[in-house]
Amino acid sequence: MKRFLLIGMVLVCLPVSIRAQENVEHDNILKVKIGSGYQLDSYLSPLGYTGMQYGLGNEWWQAFRSDSRLGKAGKLDHWAHVGRVDLSLANYHNSAWSNLFLGFQAAGGWGAYYEWRWFEDRLRVHTGPYLEGGLNVRYHAQNVNKIVSLDVAIDVMAMGGISWSFYGKKTSYRLNYLLRTNLIGFDFLPEYWESYYEITEGVPGQARCSGPWNHNTVKHELTLDLQFPHSTWRVGAEHEWVSYGTADLHFVRNQLSIIVGCRWKYRIRANERL
Amino acid sequence: MRIRNAIVGLVTVASLLTGCRSKDEVRFSMDPVENIEALWQIIDTKYCYIDTKGIDWSAIHDEYVTKAAVLQKGDQLGLFDLCAAMLDSLRDGHVNLYSNFDRSANTAWFDTYPANYSSTLQSLYLRDYRVAGGMYYCTIDEGRIGYIYYSSFSNSFSVANIDWIFSAFRECEGLIIDVRNNGGGDITNAYSLAALFFTENQTIGYWQHKNGPGHNDFSELEPMRLDASLMAGRKWQKPVVVLCNRRSYSATNLFVSMMRYAEHATIVGGVSGGGGGMPLSYELPCGWMVRFSSVRMYDREKKDIEPGIEPDIAVTMQSKNKDDIIEKAIEIIRK
Numbered sequence: 001m002k003r004f005l006l007i008g009m010v011l012v013c014l015p016v017s018i019r020a021q022e023n024v025e026h027d028n029i030l031k032v033k034i035g036s037g038y039q040l041d042s043y044l045s046p047l048g049y050t051g052m053q054y055g056l057g058n059e060w061w062q063a064f065r066s067d068s069r070l071g072k073a074g075k076l077d078h079w080a081h082v083g084r085v086d087l088s089l090a091n092y093h094n095s096a097w098s099n100l101f102l103g104f105q106a107a108g109g110w111g112a113y114y115e116w117r118w119f120e121d122r123l124r125v126h127t128g129p130y131l132e133g134g135l136n137v138r139y140h141a142q143n144v145n146k147i148v149s150l151d152v153a154i155d156v157m158a159m160g161g162i163s164w165s166f167y168g169k170k171t172s173y174r175l176n177y178l179l180r181t182n183l184i185g186f187d188f189l190p191e192y193w194e195s196y197y198e199i200t201e202g203v204p205g206q207a208r209c210s211g212p213w214n215h216n217t218v219k220h221e222l223t224l225d226l227q228f229p230h231s232t233w234r235v236g237a238e239h240e241w242v243s244y245g246t247a248d249l250h251f252v253r254n255q256l257s258i259i260v261g262c263r264w265k266y267r268i269r270a271n272e273r274l
Numbered sequence: 275m276r277i278r279n280a281i282v283g284l285v286t287v288a289s290l291l292t293g294c295r296s297k298d299e300v301r302f303s304m305d306p307v308e309n310i311e312a313l314w315q316i317i318d319t320k321y322c323y324i325d326t327k328g329i330d331w332s333a334i335h336d337e338y339v340t341k342a343a344v345l346q347k348g349d350q351l352g353l354f355d356l357c358a359a360m361l362d363s364l365r366d367g368h369v370n371l372y373s374n375f376d377r378s379a380n381t382a383w384f385d386t387y388p389a390n391y392s393s394t395l396q397s398l399y400l401r402d403y404r405v406a407g408g409m410y411y412c413t414i415d416e417g418r419i420g421y422i423y424y425s426s427f428s429n430s431f432s433v434a435n436i437d438w439i440f441s442a443f444r445e446c447e448g449l450i451i452d453v454r455n456n457g458g459g460d461i462t463n464a465y466s467l468a469a470l471f472f473t474e475n476q477t478i479g480y481w482q483h484k485n486g487p488g489h490n491d492f493s494e495l496e497p498m499r500l501d502a503s504l505m506a507g508r509k510w511q512k513p514v515v516v517l518c519n520r521r522s523y524s525a526t527n528l529f530v531s532m533m534r535y536a537e538h539a540t541i542v543g544g545v546s547g548g549g550g551g552m553p554l555s556y557e558l559p560c561g562w563m564v565r566f567s568s569v570r571m572y573d574r575e576k577k578d579i580e581p582g583i584e585p586d587i588a589v590t591m592q593s594k595n596k597d598d599i600i601e602k603a604i605e606i607i608r609k
Contacts, residue, residue: 045557046300046312095302096561098374142372142555142563252299 027061027265029234035257039092039101042250044140044149047094049101053255055088064112078115082130082159084108092138099142107134111159122165130159130180136253151251153210153244155185155217174225176236182217185210187244215244225263234261303559306353310342312558313357317364319487321566322551323580327365331489334363354378354562361564367457367523368553372563383520383547388590390519390544391454395597396423404442407431411439413446415604420446424467427459427525433506436470440510448513448607450600458524458549468529469504471514471536476500478532479579480572481552495576500532514539515603518585523547530583531573540606541585543599550580 033055040048063080090103111130117123131154138149161178187210208214223236235258242253303309314335318324324331338360345352354371358378361369371378400423403412408429411422420443443449451467468478480495516533518526518541527546533539551567558564571579587606591598 040299047302047557047559047561048299094557094561098561099557099563 025062025265025267027263029059029261029263031057031059031234031259031261033057033086033088033238033257033259035238035255037090037092037253037255039090039103039138039254040250040252041101041138041149041151042245044101044138045094045099047096047099048252049092049094049099051090051092051101053088053090053103053105053257055086055105055257057084057086057259057261059084078117078126079112080115080126081110081112083110084132099140102139102141104137105135107132109133109157111157113159113161124163125161127158127160129183130157131155132157132180150188151244152188153185153215153217153242155182155210155215157182157217170228172227174227176223176225177220178223179218179220181219182215183211185215187215210244214246217242217244221259223259232263234259234263300559302561304350304353305347305559306342306345306349306356307339309353309558309560309562310338310357310360313360313564314338316556316558316564317361317566318489320484320554320556320568321364321369322484322492322568322570323364323366325489326578326580329363334360350375350560353560357558357562357564361566364566366551366567367547367549368551368565368567370565372565383549384523387520388544389521390589390591390599391521392591392597395591395593395595396452396600399597399600404438406438407435409435409439411442413443414450414600415608417445418447419604419607420449421452421600422450423452425456427456427461427463427467427529429459430463431466433508436505436508440508446512448515449510450515450517450603450607452517452600453522453526453529454517454519454543454599455521456523456526457521458526461525461528461552464525464529464532465500466504468500468532468536469502470508470510471533471539472500472502473509473511473537475502476535477574478535479528479574480576481569482572483569492570495572498571512538513607515606516541517543517599517603518546518583519544519599520547520582524549527579527583528571531579534583534586535574540587540603541583542587542589542603542606543585544588544590545585546583548580548582550578 034052036050036052038048038050059082061080061082084107086105086107088105090101090105092101092103093099109130109132111128113126113128115124115126133154134152136151140147140149157180159180161176163174163176165172165174167173187208218241219239221236221238223234226233226235238257238259240253240255242251245251300312318331338356341356342353345356350373354373354376357371361371361378362380362382365380365382367380367383369380399414399421400410400412403410408426408431409422409424411420413419414421422439476499477497478500479498481498482492482495485491485493514536516530516539518530522530523546527549530541530546534541550571552569552571553565554568555563555565573579587602589599589602
């Protein structure tokens, strides 16, 4: 368990350390999320659970170097990277309203991407790899010996996005669509028969290699950036669908959230001698 | 108008996206036959004592599905009673059904045994007591013996609690730990309490979890290790007598089983209640929760502890004006 928590912490912290570069423009988006969702955790219950979740997220986009827009021989070089941290709390009930899950989700990731631009930079398309670690904890107050269920996954994902800028009378807009889906990774999976007493005693076989054959993750979002004279705001929707398991154990997470965020750019200046 | 259309569109998309359910999900249903079938299936595949107890689970299926078929839909009380009756055939104190209006429990495992406990008679000994970490403690027999009554292993205790209790008993020649009518709780507390009486780490039993749907699909026996350094190495090395009765159940049964291997310990009273199967819970299509034994526990000789632990010295309470079991413990320590 400690191993998985440590890996999760490293994944959340890694992008934060990478981003602190001098003379590079950082494009930061801080957002709040509220939404509804559905979860199935057959380790705890065969019934599906639905409810609300509330979250906070931060993401940042930046070039690798200050001169990365213009590479060797004057050729345009559009390699850049993106990092994200998302935290959310959820309150789900079963369809009989006889039980509750209280959930906590944490996800962090980092990816590099290549971006193409057309029509005077108004249309942008990017794609690249993305590494993400996710932790989803559910507390099930009325269960016995299995009051908590955990699913942990680390995935290498394919990431892609498209955005289109257009202009109003006083405001400019950018419409964004982003998509991530898993390629290969690791899952933590308790055996259905195990209680957490047994898991902590070291029953083997709790981690496995995952991929599209046994684990499906699709995360996508449609957002609109509204650029006013002194601030830029983001509104939109984010959808996450995760499904994985074994023969007798299945996790499903299907969540849709409304996003409201604030976007700003900044640049860290290098120290200069006086 | 545009904003309203956008909101309607967004809500529609949200409903479609989050409305996608898993094919593995069991749908909510109050249908009696469906719930009896689901309950039968859960026990058939996950309960760990069907064959050990010689239960004809297939015959029970036929009997109760027939009864469920004549139940009216919506008769929740009738369905609950039917499910509870089916679970009763397992004769297991770890088997319960929980609904919003009732909880079923089997009592057959202690009903036919002597009570071997009277709080009235106990109060003749438990006087001027203090309470630390859920343990009632005082000295008896003119200060020569320490007496602890621990009524539930759900009550946690700390090293500081133990230090205070041992300090109060520092002049005592022996200790009585009374776990009669202690229905169990957290087994980590059972380990912690037992560790006070062991000086070396050791295997004190085994457990075996179900790893498949067959009645006899179990993992290999895995040792249960007692860590003697628990409770910061605090030790009691004078005589100790553990008092138990049939209602010493579950984690208490495990504690009694472990104490048989302690060097200065004697078990006195009646056979303990058993409850050697560690329970798990699961839900029925109607949302009720069923709890059942899923993990089998054994003693160091690989003997199943589900039937209960026989005491070293069996005593049945008969006197009207004294607690025969406590008296026997005093006699053992005086020797």
